[in-house]
Amino acid sequence: MEFRHLRCFMALADELHFGRAAQRLAMSQPPLSVAIQQLEASVGARLFERDSKGVRLTPAGEAFRPGALALLDGAEQACALAREVQAGEVGRLRLGFVGSTLHHGLSHWLQAFQARHPRVEVVVVELNSQDQIDALLKDELDLALIHTDRLPPGLTSQPLYAEPFLACLPAAHPAAEAAEITLASLADHPFILFSRKGSPDYHARIIEICRAHGFYPRLQHEGRHWLSVVSLVAQGLGVSIVPAAFARAGIPGVVFKRLTEALEPSAVFAAWRREGDGVLREQFLAAWRIGA
Structure with missing residues (x-):
C-alpha cells in the first residue's frame, strides 16, 4: 500500500465518480482505476462497487x-513538522552559559529569542567553561557561552563580546573609595581566583596578567563560578580581578574599581560542535546580534 493509493481512494470516495476524481488528482482515469485495483489487492477487500448506476x-x-483519512492526515502532519524543524520553527536548544553572561543581558537575549520562536524549547544550564566544553563533546549541549576560544578538535567558536577587567575588593578595603587603582597595589593581598580545573585558560590568564605587572598573585582560594569568587571577596577573604559584568550583580560587601593598566579585555565566545544541525544555533546567535 502506498500513500498515492490512499489519495486516489479518498478522491474517489469523495467524488464517487472516476472522471471527477481523476480531474481532482490531475491524472487520467486509467491510472486511477489501476491504483484503486492495486489498493484493493493490497487491502484484500473490495472497496468500491462499480456498475451502470x-x-x-x-x-x-x-x-x-x-x-x-487518519493515515493521510498523520503523514501530512509529520511532513509539516519535519519542515518546521528544518526551518528552526520547532525544536529544542540546549544552552550552556558562564555566570558573567547573566549580568550582560542574557535574560533579555533569551526573551527576544523566545518571542521570535515561541515553539522552540530552550534548556539553559550554568556551567564553567571547561564543563561546557566537555558537555559539547558529549553532545549534551548544542551551544556554549564560554570564556575561551582554545577548543579541542571537533569544536569551533565565534566571539560574542568583550568587557574590561575590574579589581574586585571587599567594601572595607582601604582603596574602596578610590576612583581607580593600580594592579600592582594588589600584590600583597591574598587573591581569590577562578578554579584552574573550571577554566584552565582563564586561570592562567589572570596569573599571567599579574606576572606581566611585576608580581605573582598569592592564591588564597579558588571558586568554580565567578559569583563564588565575588562572594568570597565580599566575605573579606581576599581580592580578585573579574569581568566588569559582575559590577551589576548586586552582591553586597564588595566594590569594583577600574584598573589604571591597559589590560586585554575579558572575552566571551559562543562554541559548538562542527558537525550537526545548526539552524537553531544560528537563529539564537542572530537574536543576540539583534539585541547586542
Whole structure:
C-alpha cells in the first residue's frame, strides 16, 4: 500500500465518480482505476462497487475510509513538522552559559529569542567553561557561552563580546573609595581566583596578567563560578580581578574599581560542535546580534 493509493481512494470516495476524481488528482482515469485495483489487492477487500448506476463505497470501503483519512492526515502532519524543524520553527536548544553572561543581558537575549520562536524549547544550564566544553563533546549541549576560544578538535567558536577587567575588593578595603587603582597595589593581598580545573585558560590568564605587572598573585582560594569568587571577596577573604559584568550583580560587601593598566579585555565566545544541525544555533546567535 502506498500513500498515492490512499489519495486516489479518498478522491474517489469523495467524488464517487472516476472522471471527477481523476480531474481532482490531475491524472487520467486509467491510472486511477489501476491504483484503486492495486489498493484493493493490497487491502484484500473490495472497496468500491462499480456498475451502470455509478460508483459506491462497499461496507468494507466505508470501514476503510476513516483509517485512510487518519493515515493521510498523520503523514501530512509529520511532513509539516519535519519542515518546521528544518526551518528552526520547532525544536529544542540546549544552552550552556558562564555566570558573567547573566549580568550582560542574557535574560533579555533569551526573551527576544523566545518571542521570535515561541515553539522552540530552550534548556539553559550554568556551567564553567571547561564543563561546557566537555558537555559539547558529549553532545549534551548544542551551544556554549564560554570564556575561551582554545577548543579541542571537533569544536569551533565565534566571539560574542568583550568587557574590561575590574579589581574586585571587599567594601572595607582601604582603596574602596578610590576612583581607580593600580594592579600592582594588589600584590600583597591574598587573591581569590577562578578554579584552574573550571577554566584552565582563564586561570592562567589572570596569573599571567599579574606576572606581566611585576608580581605573582598569592592564591588564597579558588571558586568554580565567578559569583563564588565575588562572594568570597565580599566575605573579606581576599581580592580578585573579574569581568566588569559582575559590577551589576548586586552582591553586597564588595566594590569594583577600574584598573589604571591597559589590560586585554575579558572575552566571551559562543562554541559548538562542527558537525550537526545548526539552524537553531544560528537563529539564537542572530537574536543576540539583534539585541547586542
